[in-house]
Amino acid sequence: MFSKKKNAGIERSRLATLIAEDVRITGDLQFSEGLRMDGHIKGNVSGAAGSQTLLVLSDRGSIEGNVHCYDVVVNGRIVGDLTADHFVELQGNAHVTGNIYYQQLQMDCGASVEGKLKKCEPAQPAQPLLARPAAGSEPVRVMLRESEPREVRPAELKPSPSKAERG
Numbered sequence: 346m347f348s349k350k351k352n353a354g355i356e357r358s359r360l361a362t363l364i365a366e367d368v369r370i371t372g373d374l375q376f377s378e379g380l381r382m383d384g385h386i387k388g389n390v391s392g393a394a395g396s397q398t399l400l401v402l403s404d405r406g407s408i409e410g411n412v413h414c415y416d417v418v419v420n421g422r423i424v425g426d427l428t429a430d431h432f433v434e435l436q437g438n439a440h441v442t443g444n445i446y447y448q449q450l451q452m453d454c455g456a457s458v459e460g461k462l463k464k465c466e467p468a469q470p471a472q473p474l475l476a477r478p479a480a481g482s483e484p485v486r487v488m489l490r491e492s493e494p495r496e497v498r499p500a501e502l503k504p505s506p507s508k509a510e511r512g
Contacts, residue, residue, distance in 0.1 A: 354449075355399060355416045355432055366405045373410070382406040382421070389425070390414070397431070404438040411443075419456075426460070 360379035364370070368384035377393040381401045385408075392398025392414035400414045406421040413428040420436035427433065428446040435441065437455035444460040452458075 354451075355418070355434070360399065360401060364406075376400075382408070386410065402439075404436075 360381045362380045364384040366383040370386045373388040379399040387409045389410040397415045399416045401418045402421040404420045409424045411425040415430045416432045417429045418434045419439040422440045424442045426443040432449045433447040435452040435456035437453045439456040442459045
């Protein structure tokens, strides 16, 4: 009779990698699974695409660059935009200077954000749209993202080569 609401919060709890407090990295960092950051990074930090990655930034850690992960827990400092595909938790010592894009957000007393908070919907798969064919031609299917609508004119569409043309 009643449907259960999906629990808010972090879906992954395993942290496979630790960057210690005395480590400083210059350059972009990509990881899979879970990462605990006590150190400092000047560069972008991203979780592997399509993975349920978890970034935990401790109160001793900092990132100067954009962050993109599935789940993010911040208790340190980020100077750059933060994008979480699922969940963001801003703990009491969190300081973010940049915009935050999220699906679910938890913000503790004491956390600060100098930027915009924007709730984003889950990524939608591309929807096939039927373009209007020129007179006497066959309809052509075009894949567009819903967030990027645009008109497609028959002159812009190039037919794919036939089997005979491909050899």
